[in-house]
Every structure is written in C-alpha cells, then in structure tokens.
Amino acid sequence: xxxxxxxxxxxxxxxxxxxxxxxxxxxxxxxxxxxxxxxxxxxxxxxxxxxxxxxxxxxxxxxxxxxxxxxxxxxxxxxxxxxxxxxxxxxxxxxxxxxxxxxxxxxxxxxxxxxxxxxxxxxxxxxxxxxxxxxxxxxxxxxxxxxxxxxxxxxxxxxxxxxxxxxxxxxxxxxxxxxxxxxxxxxxxxxxxxxxxxxxxxxxxxxxxxxxxxxxxxxxxxxxxxxxxxxxxxxxxxxxxxxxxxxxxxxxxxxxxxxxxxxxxxxxxxxxxxxxxxxxxxxxxxxxxxxxxxxxxxxxxxxxxxxxxxxxxxxxxxxxxxxxxxxxxxxx
Ligand SMILES: Cc1cc2nc3c(=O)[nH]c(=O)nc-3n(C[C@H](O)[C@H](O)[C@H](O)COP(=O)(O)O)c2cc1C
Numbered sequence: 395x396x397x398x399x400x401x402x403x404x405x406x407x408x409x410x411x412x413x414x415x416x417x418x419x420x421x422x423x424x425x426x427x428x429x430x431x432x433x434x435x436x437x438x439x440x441x442x443x444x445x446x447x448x449x450x451x452x453x454x455x456x457x458x459x460x461x462x463x464x465x466x467x468x469x470x471x472x473x474x475x476x477x478x479x480x481x482x483x484x485x486x487x488x489x490x491x492x493x494x495x496x497x498x499x500x501x502x503x504x505x506x507x508x509x510x511x512x513x514x515x516x517x518x519x520x521x522x523x524x525x526x527x528x529x530x531x532x533x534x535x536x537x538x539x540x541x542x543x544x545x546x547x548x549x550x551x552x553x554x555x556x557x558x559x560x561x562x563x564x565x566x567x568x569x570x571x572x573x574x575x576x577x578x579x580x581x582x583x584x585x586x587x588x589x590x591x592x593x594x595x596x597x598x599x600x601x602x603x604x605x606x607x608x609x610x611x612x613x614x615x616x617x618x619x620x621x622x623x624x625x626x627x628x629x630x631x632x633x634x635x636x637x638x639x640x641x642x643x644x645x646x647x648x649x650x651x652x653x654x655x656x657x658x659x660x661x662x663x664x665x666x667x668x669x670x671x672x673x674x675x676x677x678x679x680x681x682x683x684x685x686x687x688x689x690x691x692x693x694x695x696x697x698x699x700x701x702x703x704x705x706x707x708x709x710x711x712x713x714x715x716x717x718x719x720x721x722x723x724x725x726x
Pocket of ligand 1: 455456457458460479480494503504505507509538571574608636637638656657658660682683684685703704705706707
C-alpha cells in the first residue's frame with residue numbers, strides 16, 4: 395500500500411475543497427527531500443518541447459497550484475513540469491463554496507471555482523521570493539493566464555497583458571486560458587479574432603517565451619479548425635487540449651452540479667480533440683483530460699501529444715499515478 399493509499403480515506407472524509415487546501419498546505423511545508431524519500435524518484439524520460447527540456451513528459455495541470463505556493467514539492471513528487479494558475483490581473487475570490495464536487499464511482503470531479511487566485515502581482519512577488527531563496531525547481535514552470543471576472547470581454551487583451559508583464563520573468567512557457575466554463579463569457583474568447591487580439595498583444599510586448607492556448611473539449615470541428623488556422627497564422631508555440639467539459643450526460647439525475655467536468659468521462663472526447671488537432675498541425679500539443687492511468691497517457695502520446703498533464707487522476711491516485719505513467723511510457 396502506498397503512502398497516498400493510506401492518506402486518501404482521510405482526505406476523502408473532508409469536503410473536496412478542504413481536502414485540496416489541506417493537501418496543498420502539507421506540500422507547501424513538507425521538505426522536498428522528505429517527499430522524494432516518501433514517494434520515490436521518477437525515472438528520467440527526457441523530452442524537448444518548444445525549446446524546453448522536460449525531465450519526463452508528465453505535468454501537473456493548471457488549477458491545482460493556482461497561486462504557485464508549492465513549486466519545489468511538485469518537482470520532488472516527480473512531475474516533469476508544473477503549470478501554475480490560472481492567474482488573473484486582479485486578485486479575486488472565485489465563486490461561493492461549495493464549488494468542487496467528487497464523483498468517485500465515475501473517476502470524475504465537477505468544479506466551478508471561478509479563477510479564485512491572489513492576482514498576478516502577488517504571485518509574481520511570491521515567485522521572486524522563491525527564486526532568490528535558491529529553491530526554484532529544476533523542471534519547466536508554465537504560467538496559465540485568465541481574464542479577471544470584472545474585466546469586460548473587449549478589454550481582455552489588456553487584462554492578460556498585465557499578468558503577462560508581471561509574470562514574464564518566472565514562466566518557462568505561458569498559456570492563454572480561454573476555456574474555463576466558470577468565468578462568464580470567457581469561452582467566447584476562443585473565437586478567432588478575439589483570440590488573435592490577445593495573442594498579438596502579448597507577443598508585441600515580448601515574443602521570446604513559448605506561448606500556448608488552452609482550449610475546451612466542447613468546440614465543434616469547424617471551431618477546432620479555426621483554432622488550427624490561428625495557431626499557424628499567429629505562430630503559436632502549441633495548444634493544450636483540453637480543459638473541462640460542459641457535457642454532464644454521465645452524471646446521475648439529481649446529482650448534477652454547475653461547472654466543468656473532469657476525469658474519466660472526459661477521456662474519449664479529449665483524445666478525439668487531440669487527434670483532430672494533430673491531423674492539422676505539427677506544433678506541440680499538451681494533452682489534458684481524463685488521464686487517470688498509464689494506458690490513457692500512452693494512448694495520448696501515441697496520438698501525437700508531446701506531453702501530458704494530470705489533475706483529476708492525481709486527486710484519485712496520488713503520486714503513484716506518475717510512477718505508473720512513467721513506467722508505461724518508458725516501456726515504449
Ligand atoms: C478543481 C479544478 C480546478 C481547475 N482549475 C483550472 C484553472 O484554473 N485553469 C485551467 O486552465 N484549468 C483548470 N482546471 C482544468 C485542468 O487543468 C484540466 O485541464 C482538466 O481538469 C482536465 O484534466 P483532468 O481530467 O486530468 O482533470 C481545473 C480542474 C479542476 C478539477
């Protein structure tokens with residue numbers, strides 16, 4: 395039995411968000427050598443993507459460490475990279491609780507967090523402090539940016555730019571997140587002209603860092619094709635596919651909640667979106683959505699993903715999931 399197998403019943407007795415804060419707090423304070431010892435080192439499976447070196451292809455997806463409080467811990471647990479955020483220009487509390495729901499029998503979560511985060515300036519100060527402390531992780535750190543709730547859609551480029559400027563020294567790559575279902579209107583920014591406006595605004599300021607766009611699994615084939623056109627036209631570094639879904643058809647009657655669904659029920663659709671995108675671009679695609687075990691990760695890499703990310707799988711399986719995936723992928 396792994397350490398996480400022992401801890402999980404304790405965490406799952408708490409409501410989902412309290413368990414999240416408890417676990418994050420523990421990771422923030424636990425010394426990295428202890429985590430390495432307790433969970434074991436991940437094997438080296440180096441990849442080079444978008445000019446960056448990744449010690450292995452399994453990353454932590456955005457949303458788990460929104461405020462970048464536990465970067466050394468993610469490296470110590472064996473992640474090949476970590477994506478912090480979503481971070482917005484303004485600090486914001488997110489939606490009222492409860493806003494995170496478990497469906498263990500489905501291997502799923504529904505969340506309507508609503509980009510609760512400390513804001514770009516506070517996160518930048520935290521990252522500057524970490525850098526000067528000498529504990530900066532040796533894995534790539536992605537920075538995922540979103541629009542502040544109070545900002546009008548038309549003013550989105552300036553809002554993203556504020557965060558980009560503040561966080562530019564700290565991110566190895568940046569992500570324009572236009573795919574969360576929990577900020578009203580945000581997904582409209584996936585429309586080609588709106589998205590191009592944000593991409594150009596960030597690139598005009600600085601074009602040196604790799605820039606990805608994270609998309610929703612609920613886009614139609616023509617919408618995906620428009621994203622592919624934009625990827626080429628704006629010379630994006632790549633795409634992250636996918637965020638959570640609004641398709642709740644698997645949730646039993648009476649148990650549904652508003653928000654984005656993640657985990658096992660998302661697996662096939664996220665894979666389908668990846669295949670569609672792969673057929674239309676050679677650029678890196680980071681796969682996210684329903685990667686709950688080694689075979690799901692292998693399937694995604696075989697379909698042409700450059701890297702994979704996990705969130706819900708990590709909640710249900712803990713660091714053992716990383717070992718399983720790296721073992722499975724290392725054999726191929
Ligand atoms: C509680 C929760 C919060 C999330 N917050 C964010 C976020 O802030 N930004 C983002 O881009 N994705 C966010 N996501 C989406 C994940 O990064 C991931 O793309 C999605 O959950 C699908 O992967 P999974 O099935 O492995 O969870 C969140 C997911 C969950 C479950």
